Amino acid sequence: MNIHEYQGKQILKDHGVQVPEGVVVFDPKESRKAAEQIQTITNSDTWAVKAQIHAGGRGKGGGIKIAKSFDEVEKYSEQILGMTLITPQTGSQGKKVQKILIEQGLYYPGDHPVEEYYMSILLDRSSEKNMILYSPEGGMDIETVAKTTPGLLFKEVIDPLLGIQDFQARKIAFNLKLSGKAFKEMTKFVKSLYKTYVHCNASLFEINPVIKTSDDLIIAADSKVNLDDNAFIRHPEYENLRDHNEEDEAEIEASVHNLNFIKLDGNVGCMVNGAGLAMATMDIIKLSGGEPANFLDVGGNASAHTVEAGFRLILKDQRVKAILINIFGGIVRCDRVAQGVVDAYHSIGNWKVPVIVRLQGTNADGGKKIIDDSGLKVFSAITLQEAADLVKKLIG
Numbered sequence: 438m439n440i441h442e443y444q445g446k447q448i449l450k451d452h453g454v455q456v457p458e459g460v461v462v463f464d465p466k467e468s469r470k471a472a473e474q475i476q477t478i479t480n481s482d483t484w485a486v487k488a489q490i491h492a493g494g495r496g497k498g499g500g501i502k503i504a505k506s507f508d509e510v511e512k513y514s515e516q517i518l519g520m521t522l523i524t525p526q527t528g529s530q531g532k533k534v535q536k537i538l539i540e541q542g543l544y545y546p547g548d549h550p551v552e553e554y555y556m557s558i559l560l561d562r563s564s565e566k567n568m569i570l571y572s573p574e575g576g577m578d579i580e581t582v583a584k585t586t587p588g589l590l591f592k593e594v595i596d597p598l599l600g601i602q603d604f605q606a607r608k609i610a611f612n613l614k615l616s617g618k619a620f621k622e623m624t625k626f627v628k629s630l631y632k633t634y635v636h637c638n639a640s641l642f643e644i645n646p647v648i649k650t651s652d653d654l655i656i657a658a659d660s661k662v663n664l665d666d667n668a669f670i671r672h673p674e675y676e677n678l679r680d681h682n683e684e685d686e687a688e689i690e691a692s693v694h695n696l697n698f699i700k701l702d703g704n705v706g707c708m709v710n711g712a713g714l715a716m717a718t719m720d721i722i723k724l725s726g727g728e729p730a731n732f733l734d735v736g737g738n739a740s741a742h743t744v745e746a747g748f749r750l751i752l753k754d755q756r757v758k759a760i761l762i763n764i765f766g767g768i769v770r771c772d773r774v775a776q777g778v779v780d781a782y783h784s785i786g787n788w789k790v791p792v793i794v795r796l797q798g799t800n801a802d803g804g805k806k807i808i809d810d811s812g813l814k815v816f817s818a819i820t821l822q823e824a825a826d827l828v829k830k831l832i833g
Contacts, residue, residue: 438666439491440678443538445642445660452633454626455656459540461489468514469507471539483542486513488534491683493661494524494578500534503542510539528702535682543648543658553646553658554613555579556627558634567595569605569631573613575646601631619653626655637675638668687731687750694746696735703728705828706751706760706790708744710735710769717821718763725825727832730757735769744777745784752788759831761824762794764804771796771804779811793818793827 446456458478460471472484488500495501500522502513514537523531544551553575561568572590574582583590591612595601603624610623626647634642641663648658669676681689691698697712705727709715712734719729731754733747751760764774775796782788795818796804808815816831818824 438664438675438679439683440662440664440675441489441491441536441680441683442487442660443489444678445662446657448637448662449630449633449657449660452636453629454633455654456660457485457541457543457656457658459538462514462518462537462539463535465511465514465518468510468537468539472504472507472510475539475541479541481541481545483544484510485538485540485542486510486517487538487540488517488520488522489536489538490522490527490532490534491680492522492524492526492532494526495522498522498524498527498531500524503544514539532683543650543656545651549619549649549651549653551651552649554649555582555645556630556647557641557643557645558631558639559641561592561594564594567597567631567634569593569595569601569609569627571609571613575648577645579645595631597635600635601628603628615649617653619649619655622653622655623649626657630657637662638665638671639663640665687753690746691733691750694743696733696743696747696750698734698747698750699732700754701729701731702756703730704756704758704832706730706733706754706757708733708735708747708751708760708762708764710764710774714763714765718761718824721821721825722761722828725829727759727828730754735764735774742777742780744774745781748778748781749785752785752790757790759828760790760792761828762792762796763821763824764796765798770800771798772800772807773804775804775807778815779807779813782811782813791816791831793824793831795819795821795824 443461450456458475462468462471484504486502486504488495504510504513517534517537520534521531522534555572555575557570570592572582574589593605593609606624606627609627610620615623643661644657646658648656664675687700688698705722707718707729709718715732715734722729735743735747764771792815794815816827818827
């Protein structure tokens with residue numbers, strides 16, 4: 438589950454990671470008061486006005502402004518709040534900004550220059566351990582750093598049974614070419630950040646940039662946090678951080694029915710059991726000349742009810758020209774899926790979108806009989822290639 442920057446920073450602050458002072462604002466009229474409150478605490482005479490949406494690249498889209506007066510804070514707040522912010526991660530449709538973060542400026546003058554670093558913590562699947570990815574090239578897309586200056590991208594693999602060791606934190610500070618107070622502050626920052634990541638059962642903590650201020654403090658100037666919602670039984674308080682306004686309505690509905698659903702931009706709806714088979718099915722659709730409209734895994738406990746719910750989700754997308762059902766019955770039974778298709782047809786009504794059904798495995802014959810006896814106009818396939826040929830034929 439993605440959360441907002443300000444929510445991630447509150448989690449970091451609660452676990453001892455230094456973050457800027459900030460106030461969340463929902464109305465431009467509240468922005469001056471927020472800036473005054475921050476100045477009282479920090480003596481800062483500059484402020485960052487930052488759009489709060491679940492997407493990166495906000496600055497490039499005009500969603501982050503640096504204000505040097507209270508009037509500018511108000512002006513930028515009026516510009517950003519309510520705007521449709523388009524970034525490389527939002528797609529062309531963009532996202533409406535419904536809240537902003539007013540935050541203390543960190544680029545104040547001092548004895549040493551301000552520096553920016555990149556740092557993230559995530560699971561390294563190849564080693565089955567946690568990994569800290571970091572670079573002295575902060576403020577840039579990490580993909581750009583990896584492509585243009587790969588020698589400036591470092592990683593430190595952490596054994597989850599041992600946790601982060603002091604020498605590893607020192608190594609990170611050394612590779613970032615820090616010394617003195619900044620070196621010590623960075624080692625503290627790294628250890629606190631890692632402990633926060635582990636305690637929260639997060640799947641990603643990305644801080645870009647991490648700031649070394651002019652007085653050698655190390656501060657998380659940004660935060661992108663992804664929490665593992667499978668671990669909410671340990672942290673039920675995090676469920677309240679979910680912002681439904683930032684999520685697709687269909688994906689929210691899917692979560693109610695325990696369906697693994699991700700909306701895409703294609704024209705062929707998919708209903709599959711198992712993530713691997715779903716990926717193969719999406720590949721087949723693309724090879725046939727179509728584009729997947731969604732990722733939908735009904736899982737091993739699919740019932741007629743969940744299959745019907747899946748159909749409703751797919752049919753809400755007006756771009757869908759065909760639906761491909763590809764079920765390999767192992768744990769899930771093909772007859773249950775077939776019954777769900779028939780129930781959906783009678784419940785939703787006579788839809789005009791053609792349906793291709795491939796049922797193999799447990800009770801496949803029974804599933805085929807249910808569909809044949811229903812009178813539904815569906816197209817049957819035995820192999821993936823046959824399914825692909827039918828997709829190509831039906832979408833033109």
